[in-house]
Amino acid sequence: MWGTVTWDKMSDRFEALEQQLEHFIENTRQLGITVSDFQPQGQNVLNQKLHTMVTGMQEIDKLKNQVQDVQVPLEVFDYIDQGKNPQLYTKDCMEKALMRNEAVKGKIDAYKKFKGLLMLELYKVFPNEMNKYRAMRDERPS
Amino acid sequence: MDLYRRSDQTSPKSSPRGSRSPAIPRQDSTGTLKTTIALGKNPAIIQKGPFYLMKEPPDEAKLTGNTNLLSYHGLEHSYNKFCGKKIKEELNAFLPNLPGNIDAPGIQDNSSLRSLIEKPPITGKELIPLSGSALAGFRLHPGPLPEQYRLMHQMPPKKHKHKKKRKEETKEGPLQENQDNASEASVEQKTKHKKQKRSDEEREKRKKKKEKKKKKQKHSPEHPGPSTEGSSKIT
Numbered sequence: 340m341w342g343t344v345t346w347d348k349m350s351d352r353f354e355a356l357e358q359q360l361e362h363f364i365e366n367t368r369q370l371g372i373t374v375s376d377f378q379p380q381g382q383n384v385l386n387q388k389l390h391t392m393v394t395g396m397q398e399i400d401k402l403k404n405q406v407q408d409v410q411v412p413l414e415v416f417d418y419i420d421q422g423k424n425p426q427l428y429t430k431d432c433m434e435k436a437l438m439r440n441e442a443v444k445g446k447i448d449a450y451k452k453f454k455g456l457l458m459l460e461l462y463k464v465f466p467n468e469m470n471k472y473r474a475m476r477d478e479r480p481s
Numbered sequence: 482m483d484l485y486r487r488s489d490q491t492s493p494k495s496s497p498r499g500s501r502s503p504a505i506p507r508q509d510s511t512g513t514l515k516t517t518i519a520l521g522k523n524p525a526i527i528q529k530g531p532f533y534l535m536k537e538p539p540d541e542a543k544l545t546g547n548t549n550l551l552s553y554h555g556l557e558h559s560y561n562k563f564c565g566k567k568i569k570e571e572l573n574a575f576l577p578n579l580p581g582n583i584d585a586p587g588i589q590d591n592s593s594l595r596s597l598i599e600k601p602p603i604t605g606k607e608l609i610p611l612s613g614s615a616l617a618g619f620r621l622h623p624g625p626l627p628e629q630y631r632l633m634h635q636m637p638p639k640k641h642k643h644k645k646k647r648k649e650e651t652k653e654g655p656l657q658e659n660q661d662n663a664s665e666a667s668v669e670q671k672t673k674h675k676k677q678k679r680s681d682e683e684r685e686k687r688k689k690k691k692e693k694k695k696k697k698q699k700h701s702p703e704h705p706g707p708s709t710e711g712s713s714k715i716t
Binding site for chain 2: 375440444447475
């Protein structure tokens with residue numbers, strides 16, 4: 340329940356910011372169209388759009404407090420700067436995590452096998468000492 | 482193998498690692514010798530450590546690489562979502578509603594996020610709406626922009642569905658601007674959109690040709706290879 344409530348709150352604040360940014364970008368796009376082939380009768384429209392741009396910036400500035408605690412990994416910025424989908428970063432992270440997990444598991448399994456083989460060979464060569472060692476290990480509380 | 486060594490041979494001074502600098506922090510090796518001093522009725526010193534350098538093994542960690550950490554942290558669904566399906570590489574696929582060509586590297590037009598972090602802009606100043614005198618500076622001369630600035634409005638090639646939506650939008654958009662006394666600008670916008678559509682159509686044709694080439698290469702590896710663009714000669 341607690342996890343669902345916080346997730347909804349997070350998505351709400353992101354949605355508000357997203358909407359505000361979309362409106363701002365759309366206004367800027369329309370401003371660009373107006374300016375690209377300007378006509379005298381478009382001056383009022385231009386002034387209005389400039390005013391909308393300033394108010395849009397004010398609204399976005401107000402929303403910044405809601406996302407102050409959000410942490411973004413810097414490596415995502417490299418993906419975006421290269422024109423790549425940032426979801427690829429998440430995908431790469433997941434794949435790396437799985438690879439490293441498997442690598443560490445492989446090392447653990449290898450060490451376990453090595454331990455078993457070493458104990459076996461040591462038993463063959465030093466049976467008495469190994470029995471003492473085994474007794475000492477068994478005495479230790481787990 | 483001499484397992485029972487004299488006590489002076491087990492002191493830290495004669496340790497095999499004694500040549501190491503003491504400045505390097507090392508794991509505390511005191512207490513290597515396992516001896517138990519039993520007090521009480523029958524006090525005794527019991528040698529429990531016949532093995533040199535035998536130490537207590539560390540406690541077993543609860544979470545190791547032996548566990549599937551993705552399932553442990555409940556990330557299986559996320560993994561299947563991101564790694565099971567093919568994700569499009571372009572940034573445009575993640576942000577389809579943004580205008581302009583966003584797939585280009587940010588360094589080209591100085592819009593990279595890295596530069597924003599390395600050289601942050603001046604912030605903290607109050608945002609005040611433009612006054613009448615300030616707006617006077619935005620009085621523009623009529624006429625089209627120079628060629629070098631027109632490319633900023635080019636949209637990236639989209640699918641047919643988006644094209645139909647854009648047709649509807651362009652119809653609605655100019656109508657609204659006509660209400661704002663900008664009828665000439667709307668007509669010119671239509672011509673611009675038509676030009677954009679033509680260039681988009683050309684790009685799509687080229688894409689289709691490339692896809693056909695790839696299919697041909699896949700299905701018939703003995704094919705002589707790409708010679709002409711999509712055209713096959715019949716002899």
